[in-house]
Structures are given as C-alpha cells and as structure tokens.
Amino acid sequence: MTSVLITGVSSGIGLTTARSLLDRGYYVYGTVRRAEDAAELAGHASFTALVMDVTDRPSIVGALDTIARGAHPLTAVINNAGVAVSGPLETLAEEDYRRQFEVNVFGLLAVCQEALPQLHAAREAGLPNVKIINISSVSGYLTSPFTGIYSASKFAIEAITDGLRRELFDFGIDVISVAPGPVKTPIWTKAKTQTKAYEGTRYEYVLEKIDAYADNAAADGVVPQVVADDILTALTTDKPRPDRLVMKKGWLARLVTLLPKRTQDKMFLKRIKENRRY
Numbered sequence: 001m002t003s004v005l006i007t008g009v010s011s012g013i014g015l016t017t018a019r020s021l022l023d024r025g026y027y028v029y030g031t032v033r034r035a036e037d038a039a040e041l042a043g044h045a046s047f048t049a050l051v052m053d054v055t056d057r058p059s060i061v062g063a064l065d066t067i068a069r070g071a072h073p074l075t076a077v078i079n080n081a082g083v084a085v086s087g088p089l090e091t092l093a094e095e096d097y098r099r100q101f102e103v104n105v106f107g108l109l110a111v112c113q114e115a116l117p118q119l120h121a122a123r124e125a126g127l128p129n130v131k132i133i134n135i136s137s138v139s140g141y142l143t144s145p146f147t148g149i150y151s152a153s154k155f156a157i158e159a160i161t162d163g164l165r166r167e168l169f170d171f172g173i174d175v176i177s178v179a180p181g182p183v184k185t186p187i188w189t190k191a192k193t194q195t196k197a198y199e200g201t202r203y204e205y206v207l208e209k210i211d212a213y214a215d216n217a218a219a220d221g222v223v224p225q226v227v228a229d230d231i232l233t234a235l236t237t238d239k240p241r242p243d244r245l246v247m248k249k250g251w252l253a254r255l256v257t258l259l260p261k262r263t264q265d266k267m268f269l270k271r272i273k274e275n276r277r278y
C-alpha cells in the first residue's frame with residue numbers, strides 16, 4: 001500500500017482530508033504538534049501520527065525518517081499546515097509577520113525538501129500519481145486589507161508551487177495548488193483573538209467588526225469536505241489543473257484578478273465603506 005503525508009491533521013481541512021483518504025484505502029501519515037491531537041485518527045489501522053512542527057527542521061527530518069523506515073512507500077505530500085496572521089501591515093509585530101512566513105512558506109518548503117528524495121524514489125520505482133499538493137488560498141490570488149501578510153504567504157506558496165512543478169516536470173512529480181475560499185474551520189475562531197496589532201492604533205475601528213467578519217466568512221464558507229474532495233481529485237487525476245480555486249463563485253474571483261488594480265481597490269473600498277465586513 002502506498003502512503004500519503006498530510007501536515008496539520010489536528011483539525012479542519014487536514015483532519016477531514018485524512019479521514020477521506022483513509023476511507024479510500026490510502027495509508028496516511030498525519031502530522032500534529034501534540035500527540036494527543038491525533039486521538040481521533042489514531043485508532044485507524046492505516047494511520048500513523050507523526051509529531052512535527054513545520055518550523056522545526058529536525059522534527060521534519062524525524063517524521064520523514066519514520067516514513068522511510070515504514071512499509072508504505074510515500075507517493076504524495078499534502079502541505080496543509082498553516083496559520084492565518086491578521087492585522088494591519090503598518091502595525092503588525094515583527095515576530096507575527098515572521099511567524100506567518102516561517103509556518104506557511106519556509107515550513108512548507110522544508111517539508112517538500114525533506115520529502116522529495118522519497119518521492120523521487122517512488123517515481124523511479126514506477127509508482128503512479130507521485131505528487132505534492134500545497135494548500136494555498138484565494139488569498140494567494142487576491143489581497144484583502146488586514147490579511148495582507150497571510151496573502152503574501154499564500155502568493156509565495158503559489159510561486160513555490162509553480163517553480164517546483166516546472167523544476168520537477170522532467171522527474172514525473174506533479175505539484176499542485178489547491179486554493180480554497182472561506183472554509184468552515186477553527187482558523188476563523190483563531191483569527192478573532194488577534195487584536196494586538198489594532199489596539200491603540202488608527203485601525204482600532206476594525207476591531208468592532210472583526211468577530212462579525214470571521215463569523216460571516218465561516219458562515220458563507222464551504223465545509224472542509226468540499227476541499228478534501230478536490231484534493232482527492234487532484235491526487236488521483238492524471239495532469240489535473242494545477243491552480244485549483246475551491247470556492248463558491250470561484251469564476252468571479254478569477255475574473256476579479258484580471259481587473260486593473262485600481263478597479264480592484266474600489267471593490268475592496270466599497271466593502272469597507274458599506275461596513276458589511278469590517
């Protein structure tokens with residue numbers, strides 16, 4: 001049986017995707033930062049929990065070593081682990097904007113680097129569907145105010161995905177981005193607690209709306225299974241579309257990316273003025 005590695009299976013998209021892959025007969029290695037967070041999946045015969053923090057290189061090396069010594073050759077990596085730092089770019093603390101990139105960008109790249117020798121080996125052994133799937137976001141296509149640093153990390157993931165795919169083309173390893181719009185996961189509750197960068201600044205007015213914004217986004221969002229299903233399609237299809245926007249009215253978001261930036265600005269400004277979201 002071949003195996004898939006998914007980072008960040010303690011909740012949300014990672015947990016749902018792990019369940020879906022197990023249901024379809026995959027062997028799943030799922031990473032958590034605390035062993036107890038894998039409790040729900042741990043009872044499954046085809047699941048191994050690995051304790052990994054993507055900002056801690058030795059923990060990545062250790063996890064990949066465990067997989068290499070196991071009985072299930074690794075054929076795919078789903079880079080799902082991520083955090084969403086919110087706050088005005090003008091006032092964000094340096095440790096917070098650095099953490100955004102440490103987890104979402106450098107952590108993802110480190111997992112790719114450590115996993116690739118095993119993916120090359122899988123290809124050389126003739127195994128099919130050898131892939132890296134990076135969980136990006138619609139924020140990797142469009143930048144909203146007050147989540148600019150998150151957006152920057154997801155734009156970076158899009159670039160790494162394209163770069164890797166083009167570098168690995170000759171070796172038969174495909175690299176895909178799955179970019180969800182809002183999804184009903186705990187990430188939105190976590191966003192509500194990030195008030196520090198607004199407090200005592202000229203952006204304090206945003207705080208009044210931050211809970212409503214998070215609640216609306218989660219309420220309007222798709223359930224994680226929709227993203228898991230798309231990941232499954234990307235995993236099992238030969239040459240799937242490599243830039244996969246997974247959201248209601250995804251076509252509209254793609255259209256907006258084509259508009260002149262000043263026109264995009266007006267759309268974001270209108271949203272702020274209407275006070276619908278902020």
Ligand SMILES: NC(=O)c1ccc[n+]([C@@H]2O[C@H](COP(=O)([O-])OP(=O)(O)OC[C@H]3O[C@@H](n4cnc5c(N)ncnc54)[C@H](OP(=O)(O)O)[C@@H]3O)[C@@H](O)[C@H]2O)c1
Pocket residue numbers: 007008009010011012013014032033034037052053054055080081082083084103107135136137138179180181182183184185186187188190221
């Ligand atoms: N929900 C959305 O609306 C949405 C939309 C677009 C894209 N996404 C992306 O989808 C991915 C999953 O997010 P989610 O919505 O499912 O949120 P979530 O429920 O908060 O899951 C995030 C996962 O990442 C893990 N993680 C965070 N920091 C980590 C680190 N340093 N090392 C290893 N694992 C770490 C978390 O583990 P802990 O429990 O230990 O923190 C958790 O398992 C993220 O990349 C996110 O940016 C989400």
